[in-house]
Amino acid sequence: MAKFTKKSKASTAISVASLPDIVFILLFFFMVTTVMREQDILVEQKLPAASQLQKLQKKTLISYVYIGNPKNVALYGTEPKIQANDALLNPSDLVQWVNQERDLLPENERGLMTISMKADKEVKMGPISDVQTELREADARRVLYAATKKVD
């Protein structure tokens, strides 16, 4: 019996001195990968699901348009609205916005500019087609319908 007690005394607690280091490594990983959202999204965003998703290689070529019912009904009403950058736009302002975005890109990549349309499920085709008409007008014809992966 005495022998047993001796052994159990030998195995002391695990050293936790390296625990902070491990946690710090994890912390740095998340700090580096986190991208803080620069813009407030003012419209509802429940993306529809689809199966045939493609991923774009170059993120710098993507500009985002958000379409959905406003979150703040008191301020913006209940009709679907279009948001680009930080503000709500009228469809007629989209051409100007596209041109601004295009000017930010290097000249040789302007033709590959893609508009990612983040439209809410609840939106009807009317606003979507208005946006598409304006995008055709602005000659930004690569459109990505943002969607989530469908779970079968």
Place this chain on the structure above:
Amino acid sequence: MASRMKKEAPEIPAGSMADIAFLLLIFFLVTTTIASDKGILNFLPPKQDPNVPPPDIKVNERNIFTILINANDQLLVEGEYGSTEGLDEDVKAFILNFGAPDEEGQAIYNSLPASLQSVVRRDPKSSDDPSEAIVSIKTNRGTSYDIYLEVFDLVKKAYFDIYAARVNLSSEEYRALSDEMPGESELQDKGKAGIPMAISIAEPDKQGGN
């Protein structure tokens, strides 16, 4: 005196360091959203010049697969009530119908793997040849975006299934091909060769919307 001061400055306890780091870690874990830029790619047609009337292209009705979606989200597929179920197979059978292929069409037919040749029906009332086949989707302004995307997704699926089967890949692998990697863009082109992805999205009409 100096020695006394030294004795009075003890080590800072580092035991709580882990707790602090954990708190920060949990904060970043919670706020991190892995941005996803996935979606369905579509190419819009160029804008129309108001001075030039739209070209009057004559396409045989049998070469167009029409899908109408009304404001109640009901589908009319080739003149019959339809649903999204099995729509991708119908589109596939339409594209690979080979009703009256020309020489090039025949060459495409001969190059198809057996799994795709079994789809071919040679129905004279359906598309002549994959290069002629057009899938048209028309909606109302009141149609929901959700169902439109579902239908568009299924049509894309039909095309990607065909492309992938021609280069012996799964549909998933084919879609992951990038045109910047050497070798991969050739595979992409080989899958597409002779079978253009002709999806026409008609201007929605005014019904049921604003």
